[in-house]
C-alpha cells in the first residue's frame with residue numbers, strides 16, 4: 412500500500428502545482444499572446460496558418476517556436492506538426508529548397524476524428540508525403556482542411572517583426588523550407604485560389620489551443636476522477652477509440668499512455684468551467700472521495716500490471 416500512498420501524494424502535489432488554463436485560445440497581437448509553444452531556446456518566432464487567405468474575417472491559428480542556433484521554416488513546421496496532434500499536412504518530398512506544402516488540416520472540434528475524403532493515411536506525426544494535389548476536403552465538416560497546387564496553393568510569407576503591430580508581411584517567393592528563422596520574425600501560410608497571388612497572408616490570428624485538457628473525456632472543462640472513470644470504461648479498445656472513451660492522445664486505442672496523460676493533467680481546469688483554479692477546486696474533494704479514487708486507481712493499475720505479465 413506504500414505505493415498507493417505515494418500515488419495519492421503525487422496526485423495531491425499535482426493538484427497544488429498545476430497551472431491555470433485559459434478556456435479558449437485568445438486573439439494574438441504579439442508573441443506574448445501565443446499559448447502553444449514548441450521547442451526550447453533563446454529565440455522566438457511564430458507560425459500562422461490561414462485556411463482562407465482571401466478573407467480576413469475567418470480566424471487564422473498561431474503556434475510559437477523556440478530554438479537556438481540556426482533553424483529553417485521546415486524545422487519549425489515539422490516540429491510543430493509533431494507536437495500538435497490536431498494538425499495534419501500533405502507535403503512534397505524534400506527537394507533542393509526543402510518541402511512544398513500541398514495541404515493543411517486541423518481537428519478544429521478536437522474530437523480526435525480527422526480525415527480527408529481521398530482516404531489519406533497520415534503518419535503519427537500528422538504528415539503524408541504526396542505528389543501535387545488539389546480539391547481534397549475534410550470528412551468532418553467541423554474541421555479545417557484545404558489543399559492545392561494547380562487550383563490554389565498555400566502561399567508562404569514572412570515578416571521580420573510583428574505583422575500585427577507595425578511589421579509587414581512579404582512574399583517569400585519560395586517554400587517554407589527556404590525560410591531561415593530569425594528571432595521575433597513571423598511566418599505565414601495562407602491558402603488562396605489565386606495561384607499567382609503574392610499577397611495572401613494570414614490575418615485575424617488566434618492562438619492554437621495548447622494541449623492540457625486532452626484527458627477531459629467528459630468535456631466539462633476539467634480533468635478529474637470522472638474522466639478517469641471514462642478512461643477505465645474504455646480501457647482495452649484497440650482501434651477507433653474516441654476522446655470521450657478515454658483516448659487522450661488520439662491514436663485510436665486506449666491504453667496506459669492515455670492514463671498517464673490523465674494523471675499528468677489531473678486537476679487542470681479551464682476558465683469556462685467556472686472553476687477559478689485547479690488548486691482551489693480539487694482540494695474541495697472530500698477525504699473519502701480521494702480515498703475512493705485511490706482505491707479504484709490502485710486496483711486498476713494492479714490489473715494493468717498483471718496484463719503486462721500475462
Ligand SMILES: [Ca+2]
Pocket residue numbers: 461462463464465466467468469470471613614
Ligand atoms: Ca483568412
Ligand SMILES: [Ca+2]
Pocket residue numbers: 518519520521522523524525551553554
Ligand atoms: Ca474533428
Ligand SMILES: [Ca+2]
Pocket residue numbers: 626627628629630631632633634635637638
Ligand atoms: Ca472532465
Ligand SMILES: [Ca+2]
Pocket residue numbers: 657658659660661662663664665666668669
Ligand atoms: Ca490513446
